[in-house]
Amino acid sequence: MCGERDVEGDGSRRVSGTVIGHGIDLVDNSRIARSVERFGDRFLRRIYTPAEIEFCQSHADPVPHLAARWAAKEAVGKAFGTGLGEEISWLDIEVTRDGAGRPGLALHGNGGVLAEARRYGSAQLSLTHTKDYAAASVLLLGKV
């Protein structure tokens, strides 16, 4: 796993490394809602890690949270310039959370291999969602 954030003793973050990629994505929540209705757990387990599913399902309406994580995964694919496919796929990308609810990025499996090849060090990820839409923006920073 890579992508741990660098947290100073005073709780502030030290961000270093050159930007190696940027990605953004916007999702229509109704599209995610339809997939959940149609395919249920099979859809969830194909796209989201167990921790992501647990977090989203802890909300009265999981859909905006699921949609924001879908957007984050698409944004990471864009930031690497590969899109989602053989080089990095849904479950290789996990949106984590710190104690304040701030999102972070963990890369698994092929994501770790791609990260190593690109000399990826860390990420800055931001999510937003309304009832109808969700969006994510991610900056990939190189190793220092």
Ligand SMILES: CC(C)(COP(=O)(O)OP(=O)(O)OC[C@H]1O[C@@H](n2cnc3c(N)ncnc32)[C@H](O)[C@@H]1OP(=O)(O)O)[C@@H](O)C(=O)NCCC(=O)NCCS
């Ligand atoms: C946290 C906050 C910035 C979210 O903004 P918002 O307009 O309410 O909601 P948005 O849809 O734009 O963003 C929601 C996303 O913000 C992100 N977020 C939550 N806390 C965050 C934080 N401390 N820093 C950065 N991003 C945060 C999450 O990814 C969240 O999505 P998720 O719940 O699916 O993980 C806003 O509620 C706020 O400033 N609250 C007051 C301070 C607060 O509550 N701090 C956290 C408690 S310790």
